[in-house]
Amino acid sequence: MYRTSLLKQTARPSVRVSTRQFSVLNNQVRKWSEIPLAPPDKILGISEAYNKDANTSKINLGVGAYRDNSGKPIIFPSVKEAEKILLASEVEKEYTGITGSKKFQNAVKGFVFNNSGKDVNGQQLIEQNRIVTAQTISGTGSLRVIGDFLNRFYTNKKLLVPKPTWANHVAVFKDAGLEPEFYAYYETSKNDLDFANLKKSLSSQPDGSIVLLHACCHNPTGMDLTPEQWEEVLAIVQEKNFYPLVDMAYQGFASGNPYKDIGLIRRLNELVVQNKLKSYALCQSFAKNMGLYGERTGSISIITESAEASQAIESQLKKLIRPIYSSPPIHGSKIVEIIFDEQHNLLNSWLQDLDKVVGRLNTVRSKLYENLDKSSYNWDHLLKQRGMFVYTGLSAEQVIKLRNDYSVYATEDGRFSISGINDNNVEYLANAINEVVKQ
């Protein structure tokens, strides 16, 4: 819905301009008054409606940010500690480089590609200067920068995204000038991955297309491919000469350990080292796994064919970013630098914080499952899903009924943010769902 109306909105102005003559001293004020209203953000609308609801049992399942068992936002203790260190030691707030500081770039490379010494292939790529990493405006900013970059330099505009996918993917890539199209991913009627169709629809796409892959905790379904299934997909990628673009917004949320959630990256690194794949790109975000949401901290990495190619690509990234925002914000990236700086000894405490967060999400997921009525609906898919969401399979009508009759607020695709669930409301929620399903 959001997507289709967005298409119309962006198409309209250009039509209007071409049909209207501009005469000298024609009043721009009047013409501006014809600017159409853009559709509101879905999630925002839900939060607004939730805030207005007077029902004390109301539940907000729209937000994509973690809440603790009392429904409150948290700051990871390790992040709080890093921030304390930063406040006490910071002596300047100067501009960082256009693509961020070397220290931040190296921290990301070591963390993701070298997997802290466990990925020999990634290690080799780093040593050969075949990875260009730039700090970006969190995950969204990295998706947009790579979209703009591919639009400028890659031979194909077609970009394949799973159906369904994160609500913003299509808008980001369309506005970057690419042509997003869906590939099959999920079968709603079965509440399961539709792997046969996934392969079929990918295979039917033109050679050289760009393919977007969710690294883990697929948003919104929470359903990831198994390592065996990834092998099959990567075989298609090689055969069709696709350009892999990996979106990793939830690293750590599948297993609780960020070093374990990057099987896809490690496999891609191996393929590059074996010369079976020339290049790929990774969009990475610290929004969720460090709880740095609003600080907009993330990165884009492009794996290149050679050190020379890296230099050219880095210079072009700078040229692309400079007129958009000059340089990225430093607060979040300095926190990341401190957490990965061995002298502060914070890495382990961050890993524990993250594991605790994921642990609570999984506990709540099972509690919800326990309380759901399995006699009228098969809820087993809940237990296969990973990440911050449960993709219930409820219809838009059922979601609206939950909202109207029970003050339970969620997006109409039936995606519930587990963060909004806790010991105090899980039974109320399960009961509401059971009632709505029964009807």
Place this chain on the structure above:
Amino acid sequence: MSYFAGITELPPDPLFGLKARYVADSRTDKVDLGIGAYRDNNGKPWILPAVKLAEAKLVSSPDYNHEYLSISGFEPFLKQASKVILGENSAALAENRVVSQQSLSGTGALHVAGVLLKEFYTGEKTVYLSKPTWANHNQIFTSIGFKVASYPYWDNDTKSLDLKGFLSTIRTAPAGSIFLLHACAHNPTGLDPSQDEWKQVLKELEAKKHLVLFDSAYQGFASGDLDKDAYAIRYAIDQKVISTPIIICQSFAKNVGMYGERVGAIHVIPSTQKDEQLGRALKSQLNRIIRSEISNPPAYGAKIVSTILNDRALRQQWEADLVTMSSRIHKMRLKLKELLTNLHTPGTWDHIVNQTGMFSFTGLSPDMVARLEKVHGIYLVSSGRASVAGLNDGNVEKVANAIDEVVRFYAKPKL
């Protein structure tokens, strides 16, 4: 086959190259006049006391967190930021005619302004920039697909404003063009129009119904006084001198000394009349642009600025900090001019004290600038723009002597 067609390595940014040469220079008395950031009298970066106090207050407050801001940004910040630029008693604000969106500092505001205009402005799609102007202006607009033209601004012979040329270009530009104006502390020349000159400029802009885009990157840096430095903007809006849409791109990089936190805003005043429907439409379109570029703007810097602006004592501290910075820079201007006058350095040097803000357009030729670097270890960009913030009591005499030497060196053959 290479994956990326036609990708070539670009030369590094000239400013970046300058900095690299400065860092590599082993002379202990080298001087960096290239940087666009404030330095204290010891040549060190300075975190404003108001910022340090605000950070302590913010981070220890019980509702401090790192949650996503809304797409528009941090509302308490936007509200105060619009008052800083438009004035406490702005009629446009009281009448709800201002649409504000938090941006990635000044650059981000200019970029979003460009994207918005590209899509919805039906006037002439040419942006007029002052000659010279900040290096990034050109790319910001050409990368979005605008044509860029220039209006005369700096008269190198008189080292003053070329008002005649400026006004003449306003008159001859196609009606409904876009004019970018530096609100104060013009970069790179440091030369601002007088209030009377502003009146003439704005009157001519209105006569041709040009769209006015104010770039306000140095409010408070020119005079030390936030209100004085917003003169042109407030005159245009409060007196309803301009009837076409006005866009203001506001940066808090320099005046709060938080360059890297990327705090800024774009304020659109689409009309001199109240039009709530248009305001809502504009806001929704700004949101749409932001959502597909960054989802939502960064929180920390905006919260710091908001903490300062919403606390009377911190606000006073900030205003005192602004005076500290602008008066130190002004003192250096006076000192440099005095030294050059005493040395009887050929030429006139009054422009150094007449200019405001961080920079001085010295009028030194590229040859002289090169010799300053090579012989004296003094680094500035080849246009002759010197960052006055790089001067301090410890190096200003050396700089004056060096300028004297290079000016005489190149003046000699002509004598």
